[in-house]
Amino acid sequence: SVVIHSGNSAAIVEMLGSKSWDMGIAGNVIENKKLLYTPYRKHEVFLVTPKGHKLYGKKTFSASNIDGERVVLKESGSSVRATVDSFILRGDVRVTPIMELSNIDAILNLVETEGCLTFLPDLSIRDLPPARFSKARLKGEKLIFSTYVVT
Numbered sequence: 001s002v003v004i005h006s007g008n009s010a011a012i013v014e015m016l017g018s019k020s021w022d023m024g025i026a027g028n029v030i031e032n033k034k035l036l037y038t039p040y041r042k043h044e045v046f047l048v049t050p051k052g053h054k055l056y057g058k059k060t061f062s063a064s065n066i067d068g069e070r071v072v073l074k075e076s077g078s079s080v081r082a083t084v085d086s087f088i089l090r091g092d093v094r095v096t097p098i099m100e101l102s103n104i105d106a107i108l109n110l111v112e113t114e115g116c117l118t119f120l121p122d123l124s125i126r127d128l129p130p131a132r133f134s135k136a137r138l139k140g141e142k143l144i145f146s147t148y149v150v151t
Contacts, residue, residue: 008102010077016150027079027147037148043121045083045143046135048128050112060139063091070116071095075102083145084119087138108133119143 005015009026016024017032029037047066049055055065074081081100088095098116101107104124111118112132125135137143 008075008077008081009079013150022151024150025147026150027145028082029146029148036151038151040147040149042144042146043079043123044137045080045119045121045145046125046137048108048111048118048120048125048133048135050115051132051134053115053117055117055136056134058134058136061136062139063087063093066095066117067093069095070098070114072107072110072114072116072118073097073100074107074119075100078102079145079147080119080121083143087143121145 005012005021007015009028012021012024012026013032013035015021016026016035025040027043047055047061049058055061058065073084087093095117098114099110101110104120107118107120108128110116120135125133128135
């Protein structure tokens, strides 16, 4: 039988390593010599802003545009979070995390209610309502993470 679970990459790799699961899709490879990682696809992470925010409608952003901003972050252990954390450290950006969540709808609701920012991957925001949110790419480069089929 097939059972499908959703979780962050760290949890998926942990379950595969303990032989609780047979296969998973995970990003930002966490080394485990017992597992085989087969490249699957690349994902781009976008800055998402709510209507009314000063960055709403912008197609690109730079690190300086988000310095000092309040953000809702994906949970620790997720590939999106690792990608964003790396960008923030590399860009020497100071943001104020207001909450960490795993559910995309909950993140978008909080971003809209609080008028703050978030970072989400392409597949999660392909149906983003443009009357309520806009998405922007990092200027000069893409925030990318790879996913792998892990067995």
